[in-house]
Amino acid sequence: xxxxxxxxxxxxxxxxxxxxxxxxxxxxxxxxxxxxxxxxxxxxxxxxxxxxxxxxxxxxxxxxxxxxxxxxxxxxxxxxxxxxxxxxxxxxxxxxxxxxxxxxxxxxxxxxxxxxxxxxxxxxxxxxxxxxxxxxxxxxxxxxxxxxxxxxxxxxxxxxxxxxxxxxxxxxxxxxxxxxxxxxxxxxxxxxxxxxxxxxxxxxxxxxxxxxxxxxxxxxxxxxxxxxxxxxxxxxxxxxxxxxxxxxxxxxxxxxxxxxxxxxxxxxxxxxxxxxxxxxxxxxxxxxxxxxxxxxxxxxxxxxxxxxxxxxxxxxxxxxxxxxx
Amino acid sequence: xxxxxxxxxxxxxxxxxxxxxxxxxxxxxxxxxxxxxxxxxxxxxxxxxxxxxxxxxxxxxxxxxxxxxxxxxxxxxxxxxxxxxxxxxxxxxxxxxxxxxxxxxxxxxxxxxxxxxxxxxxxxxxxxxxxxxxxxxxxxxxxxxxxxxxxxxxxxxxxxxxxxxxxxxxxxxxxxxxxxxxxxxxxxxxxxxxxxxxxxxxxxxxxxxxxxxxxxxxxxxxxxxxxxxxxxxxxxxxxxxxxxxxxxxxxxxxxxxxxxxxxxxxxxxxxxxxxxxxxxxxxxxxxxxxxxxxxxxxxxxxxxxxxxxxxxxxxxxxxxxxxxxxxxxxxxxxxxxxxxxxxxxxxxxxxxxxxxxxxxxxxxxxxxxxxxxxxxxxxxxxxxxxxxxxxxxxxxxxx
Ligand SMILES: Cc1ncc(C[n+]2csc(CCOP(=O)(O)OP(=O)(O)O)c2C)c(N)n1
Ligand SMILES: [Mg+2]
Numbered sequence: 227x228x229x230x231x232x233x234x235x236x237x238x239x240x241x242x243x244x245x246x247x248x249x250x251x252x253x254x255x256x257x258x259x260x261x262x263x264x265x266x267x268x269x270x271x272x273x274x275x276x277x278x279x280x281x282x283x284x285x286x287x288x289x290x291x292x293x294x295x296x297x298x299x300x301x302x303x304x305x306x307x308x309x310x311x312x313x314x315x316x317x318x319x320x321x322x323x324x325x326x327x328x329x330x331x332x333x334x335x336x337x338x339x340x341x342x343x344x345x346x347x348x349x350x351x352x353x354x355x356x357x358x359x360x361x362x363x364x365x366x367x368x369x370x371x372x373x374x375x376x377x378x379x380x381x382x383x384x385x386x387x388x389x390x391x392x393x394x395x396x397x398x399x400x401x402x403x404x405x406x407x408x409x410x411x412x413x414x415x416x417x418x419x420x421x422x423x424x425x426x427x428x429x430x431x432x433x434x435x436x437x438x439x440x441x442x443x444x445x446x447x448x449x450x451x452x453x454x455x456x457x458x459x460x461x462x463x464x465x466x467x468x469x470x471x472x473x474x475x476x477x478x479x480x481x482x483x484x485x486x487x488x489x490x491x492x493x494x495x496x497x498x499x500x501x502x503x504x505x506x507x508x509x510x511x512x513x514x515x516x517x518x519x520x521x522x523x524x525x526x527x528x529x530x531x532x533x534x535x536x537x538x539x540x541x542x543x544x545x546x547x548x549x550x551x
Numbered sequence: 552x553x554x555x556x557x558x559x560x561x562x563x564x565x566x567x568x569x570x571x572x573x574x575x576x577x578x579x580x581x582x583x584x585x586x587x588x589x590x591x592x593x594x595x596x597x598x599x600x601x602x603x604x605x606x607x608x609x610x611x612x613x614x615x616x617x618x619x620x621x622x623x624x625x626x627x628x629x630x631x632x633x634x635x636x637x638x639x640x641x642x643x644x645x646x647x648x649x650x651x652x653x654x655x656x657x658x659x660x661x662x663x664x665x666x667x668x669x670x671x672x673x674x675x676x677x678x679x680x681x682x683x684x685x686x687x688x689x690x691x692x693x694x695x696x697x698x699x700x701x702x703x704x705x706x707x708x709x710x711x712x713x714x715x716x717x718x719x720x721x722x723x724x725x726x727x728x729x730x731x732x733x734x735x736x737x738x739x740x741x742x743x744x745x746x747x748x749x750x751x752x753x754x755x756x757x758x759x760x761x762x763x764x765x766x767x768x769x770x771x772x773x774x775x776x777x778x779x780x781x782x783x784x785x786x787x788x789x790x791x792x793x794x795x796x797x798x799x800x801x802x803x804x805x806x807x808x809x810x811x812x813x814x815x816x817x818x819x820x821x822x823x824x825x826x827x828x829x830x831x832x833x834x835x836x837x838x839x840x841x842x843x844x845x846x847x848x849x850x851x852x853x854x855x856x857x858x859x860x861x862x863x864x865x866x867x868x869x870x871x872x873x874x875x876x877x878x879x880x881x882x883x884x885x886x887x888x889x890x891x892x893x894x895x896x897x898x899x900x901x902x903x904x905x906x907x908x909x910x911x912x913x914x915x916x917x918x919x920x921x922x923x924x925x926x927x928x929x930x931x932x933x934x935x936x937x938x939x940x941x942x943x944x945x946x947x948x949x950x
Contacts, residue, residue, distance in 0.1 A: 259835045260763035283733035283769050284700055284761055308762075312699060315734070348614050348666075350677040352698030490912070517914055522902055526615060527666035527674030533895035540914045547914075 230408060232372075233401040235379035236266055236340075238408065240304065243386045244274055247302060250386055253280040253289055254306030263308050264342055264401060286315035290339060294324050294391075297337040302386055307341030310395060311355040324391045325366030338385045340394035343371070344436055344487060345535055347399055350526035356435075356488040356519075361393050362465045362497070368417060369465040371395040373438035375406030377462055380415025388417060397436045404439075418463045420471035426457030429481035429548050432472060432498060434461040437485045437536060444541035454549055464494055472498060473506045480511040481548045485541055490518040512551035517544045570806070575787075578633070578802035579795040587862060590632060590794050591869065594624040594851055595876045597648035600657050603880050604664055608829055612888070614666040615677045619825035620645040622792070623758055625850030626819040627726075628652055629797030630754050633805050634724055637687030639710050641694040641703040642679060643726040645756065645823070650679050654691030657880055661887035668893035684710070687721055700731035704740030704753065711749035711808075722750040722808040724801070730761020732778070733769050741814065745782045750808035752801060753816050756791065758823035763835045776818035784814045791819030792850040795857075822848065 230238065244250045251274075252267060258281040261268030271279040282289050286307065293303035307313050313320070320339070327333040345354035361367050368390055372378040378396065385392035423438055424445055431441040438460045445456035459475050461468065476482055482502060484495040495516040502514055517536045525531055571577045582590075601619055608617040620627060627648030631640055634653070642649050647660065662670035664678055671681035672695075682695035694710065696703050707725040714721040731737055732755060744751045755775045759766060772778060779786025785807070789800040797819055804815035822844040826833045833841065858864040900908045 255761075256763045263762070281764055281768055283764075284730045285733045285735070287735050315699060315736075350615060350680075350698075351675070518912070520898070520909065520912055522898055522909065523675075525675040525898055526672075526677050527668070527893045528614065529892050529895045530674050530898040533898045540912075544914045 229405040230375055231402050232375045232378050232404040233266055235375040235406060236382055236396060239379045239382035240270060243383055249300060250302040250304060251278040252304045253282050255282055255284055255308045257281060257306050262306060286312050287319050290316035290319040293337045294335050297335045298333050303337045304386060305339045307339060309353050310341040310343040310357060311352045313357060321364045325364045329366060334389055335391045336389050338392050338394050340396060342398035343395040344397040344399055345524050345531060346436060348526060348528060348531060351523045354524045358395055358464055359488055359493050362494055367465060368392040370417060370463050371435045372462055373435050373460050375404055376408060377415050379408060380413045383414045384417050399436050418466045418468060420468035421460045421462055423460040424458040426455040427479055428455045429545060430457040430459060430475040430479045431483045431485055432459045433485040435487060437487050440538045440541055441485055443538045444545060447542055448545055456545060469501060472501060476502055476506040477509045480509055482514045483544050483548050484514060485517045485536060487519055487535060489521045491521050493518055512548050515544050515548055517541055572803040572806040576799060579799035590628060591854060591858060592872050593628040593648055593652050594794060595873055596651055597624045598851060599876045599880050600660060603884055613664045616828040618644045618678060618828050620647050622824035622844060622849060623821045624648045625794035626756055626791035626797050626821045629794040630801040632798050633801035636692060637721045639684055639692045639694055639723045641696060641707050641725045643696060643728055646726050647679055650693060653693040655693060657883035658886045661883055662890060665887055667887060667890045669890050673897060674893035701727060701734030701736035704737050705743060707751055708740050708744035708749050711751040712747055714750055722805050724752040724754060726754045726756060728761055729755060729757045729766045729769055729775060730764060732775055742782055745784045745814045748813040751814045752804045752808055753814060755818045756821060757818055758821045760823050762827040774818060776816055779816040784816055786816040788818040791821030792848050792853060794850060794854050
C-alpha cells in the first residue's frame with residue numbers, strides 16, 4: 227500500500243464516503259474549483275459536481291445552519307471551515323442549535339464540521355487556534371482530533387457515518403509532514419477510542435493531535451538519556467473521552483503527564499485530571515502534571531509563538547519531574 | 552452617478568466650484584495640483600512598497616503570507632484621502648494604500664511583515680493588522696483589523712457612536728471586501744450604525760473575487776451598492792481604479808456623515824490582479840482576464856495619463872516622485888532589516904491591564920515548584936516564580 231499524507235488521507239475519506247453514500251455532500255468556502263485553502267477537497271468537484279461540492283458565500287453561520295437543516299432531512303453534510311478559527315462565527319449555530327437538536331426536539335443532526343487547526347506554523351492569532359475545549363464542554367457535540375494519517379482517514383469516515391454532529395479538527399502542521407500506510411478496504415476507526423501510540427511502564431503521557439509527536443519525540447529521548455519507559459496515549463477523540471484507556475494507563479504506570487497545545491486554563495487536561503482523581507486516585511504515585519500552551523493569545527513572531535506553545539523540551543523536563551517524584 | 556437615496560433625481564444645479572455632497576465631481580474638482588500629485592505619490596508608494604515586500608518574501612524574510620493590492624491602489628488611496636487626521640479608518644488586507652495615507656509608515660509595515668520586536672504590534676500580529684487610535688490630534692486614526700471578515704464594521708459602528716455621543720466632529724470609514732459582505736457581522740454592523748445614525752462610511756471594495764470565489768457566488772444582487780436601500784441609507788458606486796473618482800465619492804459621503812447624515816455605502820469597482828495571497832496561482836481565473844485589466848485598467852497608468860495629458864504634469868515631475876518613493880522604501884527596508892526580533896519573554900506581557908505580565912509556566916525554568924518530593928511542602932507548586940532578574944526584564948519591557 228502506498229504511503230499517503232495526513233492531508234491525502236482526509237481527502238481519501240471524503241472521496242470514499244461520497245462514493246458510498248449519495249447523501250454525503252461537502253460545503254464551504256473555496257472548496258470547489260479551488261479545492262480548498264489547503265487543497266483537501268481537490269478533485270471532489272470534478273468527480274461529484276456542483277450539486278454535491280458547494281462553494282458558499284463567506285457565511286459560517288449559514289453554512290453550519292444549512293448543514294443542520296439538510297441533516298435533519300436525511301442528508302450527510304460535511305462542512306469545511308477555511309480555518310478552524312472561524313468556527314467561532316458559527317458558535318451560536320453549533321452550540322445552541324445543533325448540539326441541542328436531538329435532546330430538545332428529537333431531531334437527528336448527522337453532520338461533520340472539519341477544518342485546519344493548530345499552531346507551530348507562524349499563522350498569528352487567527353490562523354492557529356485550538357478551539358476544541360469550548361465544544362468539548364458542550365453536551366451534544368462529538369469532538370475528534372487525530373494525529374496520524376490512518377486515524378485521520380478512519381475517524382473522518384466514522385464521523386460522516388455518525389448519527390450526531392462531529393467536529394473534526396485537522397492539525398495543519400501535520401497535513402503534509404505526516405505520512406501513513408492505509409489499511410486496505412473500508413478503513414473506519416471508531417469514535418471514542420484512544421490509541422496507545424507507544425507502550426511504556428514508568429510514566430504515561432496523555433495527549434492528542436500535534437503534541438502526540440512531541441510526546442513521542444520526548445519518549446525517545448527519555449529512554450535514551452534516562453532509561454525511562456514512557457507510554458504515550460493518543461486520545462484521538464476528545465468527546466466522548468475514553469475513560470477506560472485513561473484508567474488503564476494510570477494503573478499501568480502510576481504517573482501521568484497530560485500534554486496539549488491548547489491553552490492551560492479550561493483546557494482538556496483539567497478535565498482529564500479530574501477524571502483520574504475520581505476514577506483512579508489510589509493508583510497514582512505522583513500528582514498529575516500538565517504541559518500546555520501559556521494562557522496567551524497566540525502571537526505571530528517565531529520566538530513568541532515558540533515560547534507560548536509547548537515544546538518537546540518541556541515534555542522531557544516535566545516527565546523527569548514526574549519520574550523523580 | 553446619482554445617489555440612490557435621491558431615487559436618481561438630478562441634484563440641484565450649483566455654481567461650479569462649490570462643494571456639495573449630492574453633486575458628483577464637486578469634491579474632486581476642488582483638488583489642487585499639489586494634492587493631485589500627492590495622490591500619485593501615495594499610489595506609487597503603495598506599489599513600490601509591495602514590490603519590496605515581494606522581494607523580501609522570496610528571501611523568506613516575510614514570516615507569514617503576503618497580500619497584494621496590485622491594481623487596487625486607487626481605491627484605497629483615493630477613498631482614504633477624503634478623511635481628515637482626526638477621522639478614524641479601519642482597513643482590510645488590501646488597503647495598504649489607505650494605511651499609508653492615514654500615516655502608517657513603510658518601516659512599520661515592513662517590520663510587521665517581518666515580525667520584528669519593535670514593529671507596532673511587537674511581533675504579535677501580522678502584516679497591516681495594526682493601528683493607532685485615540686484622541687484626535689494625538690493619533691493618526693487607523694484601527695487595525697482582525698482576520699475574521701466583517702468584524703470591523705460593528706467595531707467601527709461603535710467608534711463612530713462614541714463620536715456622536717461626545718459631540719466630536721469626527722467620522723469613521725471602514726473597508727470590506729465583496730466577500731466580507733456575506734458575513735453576519737457586516738449586516739449587523741451596518742444596520743446598527745444606520746439605525747444609530749453613526750457618522751460612518753462603509754466602503755465595499757468589489758475586486759471580483761473573494762479568495763477563489765467570484766462575486767456571482769457571493770450575492771445575486773446586481774450591484775453590492777443596491778444593498779444600501781435595504782438599510783435605508785444612501786449608496787453610490789464608483790470606478791475604483793480612477794483615483795479622483797474614489798476620492799470624490801468618498802469625500803461626499805464623509806461630508807454627509809459630518810453633517811449628521813449618518814451612514815453611507817460606497818461600492819468601488821476594481822480588480823484583484825494577484826492571487827488571494829502570494830501562494831495562490833489563480834488557476835480559477837478565466838484566461839486573459841488579468842492581462843486585460845493590467846493592460847487596460849491599471850490605476851497608476853490611468854492616472855499618469857491623466858496627469859500628463861489633462862493636468863500638464865511633466866514626466867520629470869513624476870520621475871522625481873518615483874525616485875523619492877524608491878529612496879524612502881530603501882531606507883525603510885534597511886531600518887526594518889536591522890531591527891531585532893522580539894524577545895521570547897515579551898510574549899508574557901499585556902494580556903491584561905492587571906497584572907501587566909504573566910508568569911512563565913513552571914516547566915520553563917528548571918521546573919521550580921514542579922513537585923519534587925522535597926519541594927512538596929512549599930506553597931504554590933505548579934507555578935513558576937520568576938527570579939528577580941527575569942521579573943525586572945519583563946516589567947521593563949512592558950513599560
Ligand atoms: C469569517 C471569515 N471567514 C473566512 C475567512 C477566510 N478568508 C480570508 S480572506 C477571504 C476572502 C475575502 O474576500 P473579500 O472580502 O472579497 O476581500 P479581498 O480578499 O478580495 O480583498 C476569506 C474567505 C475569514 N478571514 N473570515
Ligand atoms: Mg474581494
